[in-house]
Amino acid sequence: MNVKNHNGKDVIRVVVVGFGKVGKACAEGVLASQDLALAAIVRRLDSMGRPLPDAFSKIPVVSHTAQVQQMDGALLCVPMTQVLETAHDCLQHGVPVIEASQLHGEAFQAHREAIHRVAARFNVPAIVGAGWDPGALSLLRSLFGLLAPEGETETRHRVAASLHHTAMARQVMGVKDALCTEQTAADGRRQRYVYVELEQASEVERVAAAIRADPLFLGEETLVFPVESVAALEQEGHGIVLERRGAPGRLGHQRLLFEARFDDAIMTAHIMLAAARALRGLSPGAHSLLDLPLTTLWGEQAHVAERAWL
Ligand SMILES: NC(=O)c1ccc[n+]([C@@H]2O[C@H](COP(=O)([O-])OP(=O)(O)OC[C@H]3O[C@@H](n4cnc5c(N)ncnc54)[C@H](OP(=O)(O)O)[C@@H]3O)[C@@H](O)[C@H]2O)c1
Known part of the structure; x- marks a missing residue:
């Protein structure tokens, strides 16, 4: 039986596959929305035991989408290398998928084609490249x-600055100014890049060691780069x-x-949720954001959006 929201409309039931940065942002976004419902979170077996934030205490956590009874779509928030296999798995069970792999140009076209073939074979829609970039951008x-x-x-x-870590690095003796950013290495490890403007250039080793030894940076790969001017770097924004x-x-x-200026995981989640609203009535096969009428991304808010933006 379909679940209705307070407007008497059917809610769109989605599962979030993979609870990393984008998966968490998607799950939070679904909980905060009026027209979407979180049917389950799908995690790897190894991750099943890992605690989730309290907000998700009532949400079923399963290891496979096939264990979920009723859903309108799956938001694939797994690493890019796993997306095609996960999409195949969902599509062959008749579950529409939304994904946001960070691919561009020829690589994006090949990926879209691969998903299209599977989606068309199983007669199910898929929305590809539904993130920040590719996606909104x-x-x-x-x-x-x-x-x-x-x-x-x-x-x-x-690059995005990490304010808390920047504040700590600024306090190290011999540092005139600092800027700390967070990156994800190709293999998924978190890395901190700390740019420091020094009182004396010769102090770089001591300053780097002091930063790395701080509890805030422990357990994370921290790379310290001396620069002439942090202000100039910040100018780049x-x-x-x-x-x-x-x-x-x-x-x-x-x-x-x-x-x-933004958090790309949160931006990506917003677009994946919007794509979920566009799933109903979509023809089988793969669609990119450019193929979808903008109003469909607003779901039941389409009329309000049209009045606001036109
Ligand atoms: N278009 C855009 O602008 C944009 C921006 C950012 C990210 N993305 C895309 O969004 C997806 C998720 O990115 P993310 O930054 O959230 O990644 P992430 O933080 O590394 O999270 C990925 C999650 O996938 C699950 N997973 C399943 N198989 C895995 C495996 N073999 N190795 C590691 N984790 C595995 C894990 O969740 P469990 O432990 O719960 O199983 C993991 O936490 C990627 O496809 C990425 O390309 C797109």
Whole structure:
């Protein structure tokens, strides 16, 4: 039986597969929404025993999507290398999937084709590239391209600062200023990059050792880089700048600029949830965000969105 929300509409039941950064953000987003329900969290057997935040105490945790009775879609939040296999597994059981693998250009097209073949074979829809980039940023790039045709687009990526760790590094003797950022290495390990502006350049080894020895940094790979000016580095900012310059000529000089600071796991989760709202009525096969009418991403809020944005 379908579950209704307070508006009397059927809620969309989803499972979150993989409880990492994006999976956690998706699960939190579903709990906070009015029109989506979290049917289960699907985890690897090894992770089943790991505690989840209290908010999820009533949510079933299973090791396979086939153990979930009723669902409208699966949000695949597993590492990119596992996405195709996990998608196949869901699609062959008739479960629509949403994924956000960080692939671009030819690699994205090949990945989309591979998912499309499986989705078409089992007569089920799939939404691919539904994250931040690819995803929301692809839509923005596309819109910029329409607004300033024949121009050129430049995307500059910026690192996100970790304020707490930055504050600690600034307190180390001999450090004039510091900036600490967090990255995920290719093999999934967390790394801290600490940029330090020093009183004396010769102090770099001692300062690096003091930072690494602090309990805040223990157990994490910490790389310390001396720089001339942290202020200059900060100027480069955190996040992204997307710039589109129209071709000069009879159409005038168009210049479009988009600047954002954000957590890409949270942005990706927002888009995956929006994609879940677009699943109903979608034809079998793989669809990218560019294939979907924007209003479908708003689900039951489509009318409100149209009034607000048009
Ligand atoms: N489009 C975008 O902008 C964007 C941005 C960020 C991420 N992404 C995509 O989102 C997905 C998830 O990224 P994430 O940053 O959340 O990754 P993550 O933090 O590494 O989490 C991945 C989770 O997948 C599960 N998992 C299943 N098989 C695994 C395996 N063989 N090795 C390790 N973990 C495995 C684990 O959860 P359990 O322990 O619960 O099983 C793990 O916590 C990726 O496909 C990534 O490409 C897209």
